[in-house]
Amino acid sequence: MGKHDFLTPKAIGIRMKSKGLQKLRWFCQVCQKQCRDENGFKCHTTSEAHQRQMLIVANDPNKFMSGYSEMFEEAFLENLRRRHGTKRMRATHVYNEYIADKMHIHMNATQWETLGSFVQYLGRIGKCIVDETEKVIKDKKTREREETESDANCSGKRHAVGAIMEEDERHRNKKSRRLEEESKCLRKDNWVVTGIVVKVMNKKVGDGQYYKCKGAVKDVEDKFCASVELLDSGDVLRLDQDDLETVIPKPGRKVKIVNGLGRGCTAKLLNISVADFCARIRIDSGSHRGEILDRVEYEDICRLADEQS
Incomplete structure (x- = not known):
């Protein structure tokens, strides 16, 4: 079959999907930009616009993480209220509906590591009535094994803002080392020149x-x-x-x-x-x-x- 025409509903839908949900590791939460591959993400992180945004975030990273957490919570509860009202729903089902929006706030940009910790937070502050079903209750040994594996893989999941800041720091250090090496090569014993x-x-x-x-x-x-x-x-x-x-x-x-x-x-x-x-x-x-x-x-x-x- 041939390709769909540029302005047909099918072609428009394909383009919208291609610009939407893709790999999370190529998404820049700070700039709200989704890159399609690793090379595109690397080019974005070295761009002047991204560098300006990172300087702003570096001044107060906690403020930005709190802001993302607040927006995530509001959007999640709004989706729950509009679609399900007071009905009893599985958290994963509501979450999958929420992330269907390609412009959603990613959870790893917030203060919560997992969906479970977020749901427990909603229960503690009284915004939702939360109960554990047999499907999510695990025996003690399973929990201990998961905690051990989580401790062993302490590098695990990182916040999106923190990961971007670390990548930005590595880029600056690499650039600093390159400039330092170049400076050593250009340093000579003689310095006097005409016109000074x-x-x-x-x-x-x-x-x-x-x-x-x-x-x-x-x-x-x-x-x-x-x-x-x-x-x-x-x-x-x-x-x-x-x-x-x-x-x-x-x-x-x-x-x-x-x-x-x-x-x-x-x-x-x-x-x-x-x-x-x-x-x-x-x-x-x-x-x-x-x-x-x-x-x-x-x-x-x-x-x-x-x-x-």
Whole structure:
């Protein structure tokens, strides 16, 4: 048989089902997005929209879990009230009706591990009259065996929010390790380059008259020897990079990354931590454009000569 036409009821129904209930492990409760396979879920968890949502959740995870629990409870009881009223029903039957809605709140995003614990909760707070039937009453040995297996598999079922946060944490750690390795590869002994402003730190240069004077690097020879034109006097000095020090501008100014990750790129200085002698920057050029680096040492960045102080 041929395929159904695009706008036929059958084709529409198939598309709705394909976008609905699928594997739970590929569902992102935080973003309310169902992915169709593992690759799609991986792409979603690395997307900018998902990262923004995870930052919001990470600020107060208990608040989100409580919210999901409340929505799950309200929707479950609403389904029970509308379809069955005060009739005596099996919890599994009501639950299967509830999850038929593809936009339902998944139980593993709530505070309840199992349907049984949720039903017992409803009985304790008096919202439902709960009784155990012969079908669900198990003998003591069976219960003990299940509890032992549950303890042995302590990794078992995790909350959806917690699982997503763990995956997000692994992704950040992996990215951090990659950036750290790349930073080590780009770190060199020489850092002085043309187009930056440096400070003279050798008291013996000019008998001390140039000590702590700032100048622009005009030329570099043999990677370590720089020709520096002083900003105040206009004098040109030939100095080794050991006699110089990087100059850190005010936050909001452009800087040059002279060593480590992003070496050779320009960046924006976001803020400075005087106590830790480090800065926070955003790379504005190169392959890492847009990335924000925290705790960048003063020695790795320098003010640009064409930036006004």
